[in-house]
Amino acid sequence: MSSLVVNTNESAINAFNNLNSTDAAMTKAISELSSGLQIQTASGALNQITSILQTMNQLALSSANGATNDTGSLNANEQEFVALQNQIDQIATTTSYGTSALLDGTFSNQSLQVGAFDNSNQQLVLTIGAATTGALQVASTSVSVSSQVSAQAAVSAVQAAISSVASIEANVGATQNQLAVVVANLTVGQQNLQSAYSGLVDVNFAQETTTFTTDQILMQSGVSMLSQAQQTPSLVLKLLQ
Numbered sequence: 001m002s003s004l005v006v007n008t009n010e011s012a013i014n015a016f017n018n019l020n021s022t023d024a025a026m027t028k029a030i031s032e033l034s035s036g037l038q039i040q041t042a043s044g045a046l047n048q049i050t051s052i053l054q055t056m057n058q059l060a061l062s063s064a065n066g067a068t069n070d071t072g073s074l075n076a077n078e079q080e081f082v083a084l085q086n087q088i089d090q091i092a093t094t095t096s097y098g099t100s101a102l103l104d105g106t107f108s109n110q111s112l113q114v115g116a117f118d119n120s121n122q123q124l125v126l127t128i129g130a131a132t133t134g135a136l137q138v139a140s141t142s143v144s145v146s147s148q149v150s151a152q153a154a155v156s157a158v159q160a161a162i163s164s165v166a167s168i169e170a171n172v173g174a175t176q177n178q179l180a181v182v183v184a185n186l187t188v189g190q191q192n193l194q195s196a197y198s199g200l201v202d203v204n205f206a207q208e209t210t211t212f213t214t215d216q217i218l219m220q221s222g223v224s225m226l227s228q229a230q231q232t233p234s235l236v237l238k239l240l241q
């Protein structure tokens with residue numbers, strides 16, 4: 001179908017959709033370049049927890065090295081370690097979207113509606129694992145770096161916690177990618193629907209202008225011939241004269 005229509009401007013729709021896609025990509029790029037992180041509500045908080053766990057791992061390794069530590073340095077490491085444990089719990093218990101907590105273990109089997117109908121094909125089910133120190137098994141009641149022996153155990157516990165957070169974040173990232181695909185598909189579907197609607201109701205101005213010009217020429221020819229026909233009786237009168 002020709003694009004020369006008025007009510008539905010398909011070229012403008014295509015340009016608008018492409019502009020939206022470019023804007024989203026550019027916003028993501030700017031976010032990643034400026035912060036190094038893909039900032040989303042859940043994944044952003046999980047990245048912070050991972051960073052904290054990495055610092056805790058460094059403290060655990062430091063305390064596990066008995067040859068270079070005395071009581072003062074072990075106590076200092078332990079104080080910082082406990083503060084970091086508290087930070088993890090603070091992030092995990094306060095990160096939310098609206099009124100829904102995301103990282104305390106209560107965000108389980110949440111259905112995300114991604115289509116117009118109530119069926120499983122148009123819904124995504126998301127569960128975000130808990131990221132508290134208790135769930136990650138690095139709580140202050142069980143993990144410590146106040147001695148070389150406890151620090152050696154803390155190294156394994158913290159590294160396991162880092163792997164657990166990475167697994168949680170991978171699950172969140174996979175769902176984000178699914179949602180991005182759904183949005184792209186819905187955008188194409190909307191565009192196709194508008195195109196079909198345009199084909200049914202919009203006037204093809206190129207075609208109709210051509211038809212109008214042809215009809216206008218025929219009309220002018222008809223009027224001219226009618227004028228000639230109306231002059232025929234006057235020719236009879238001339239013969240009678």
